[in-house]
Amino acid sequence: MAFDPFRWLLGLFSLDIGIDLGTANTLVHVRGKGIVINEPSWVTIEKPTRRPLEVGLRAKEMVGRTPANVIAVRPLRDGVVSEFEITRAMLEYFISKAHQQSIVPAPSPRVVIGIPSGATEVERRAVLDAASAAGAREVYLVEEPRAAALGAGLPVSEVRGTMIVDIGGGTTEVAIISMGEIVVSRSLRVAGDELDQDIIQYIRNKYNLFIGERMAEQVKIQIGSAYPLPQEKTMVVRGRNLISGLPESLEVSSVEIREAISGSLQVIVDTIKDALDEAPPEIVADLIETGVCLAGGGALLQGLSEWLSEELGLRVWVAEDPMTCVARGAGIVLENLDRYRNYLAPVERNGSRA
DSSP states (O other): OOOOHHHHHHHHHOOOEEEEEOSSEEEEEETTTEEEEEEESOEEEETTTOOEEEETHHHHHTTTOOOTTEEEEOSEETTEESOHHHHHHHHHHHHHHHHTTOSSOOOOOEEEEEEOTTOOHHHHHHHHHHHHHTTOSEEEEEEHHHHHHHHTTOOTTSSSOEEEEEEOSSOEEEEEEETTEEEEEEEESOSHHHHHHHHHHHHHHHHOEEOOHHHHHHHHHHHOBSSOOSSOOEEEEEEEETTTOSEEEEEEEHHHHHHHHHHHHHHHHHHHHHHHHHSOHHHHHHHHHHOEEEESGGGGSBTHHHHHHHHHTSOEEEOSSGGGHHHHHHHHHHHTTTTTGGGBOOOEETTEEO
16 A cells, blocks of 8 residues: 555544443543543433433433433444444544543544444444444444454464453353454353343342342342352342332342343353354363453453353453453554454445445
């Protein structure tokens, strides 16, 4: 490619960013600055006009508390765009907020965004178009397991197998990687959100108590576990009694919550086993040495690594700061674009591959 001084100058001053556009949270990595934004993927909108009012943390604080003419929505479902205009507005907000990190006006950024490996062509194009409409100069997509593996520091370019399991809000990404390429992958739309719904359903069925998504998430974080805890915990949950219609509080235990989420966790472990079953024996032998790396917010579930290790017969470990792995990996791709160009997910636009 011929040297273009204008593109070089733009690249020199551009505040390029890597984005983990997650169902539950959006994280933004700025070149040279690290993770500068970690906010919930929520937007509040005015019902009649569909005009965005608040984005991120302030929007999540309003969930379940908005007046009749305002609704709080998550514009991404299962890791992909479900509300194009709202996603565009959310990306515009986060890109603008990232630009506040610059002390001088910066040109429109280049952006690398993590997407589920199972995203369809239409879903990939929706993410690309939303980011372009939000003001990005150039947009690249990278599959989340590749980005997570890079962000976790796995030796993905070496001639040996490594395995990443990225459990986010909407999807669980499973990938076995060797020599920089994905050998086996699975994209499962069972993840953190599904665990929240399991908790809501369990408490509803057992206690006739209806709790909201935020309460279910708090229960999962505070007392949720995949493996028996050294000391089991309890927590008070609050909601509406479905029989009387009145507010009610009750205490639930970590043993109950473990039972509530066991079905979804079993689906995840079965998917990991399925990927291992498809892997070549030489790579499986490598994994006995290298183990399985957990990334994503779901990796923080108490006892998950111990339970998976027991189920798989392999060492399972949690990446350092697992929630930020995809965003950090996207940033690494952006900083070394020529080196990691083969990591970029192709997208068909106007009849050609981009």
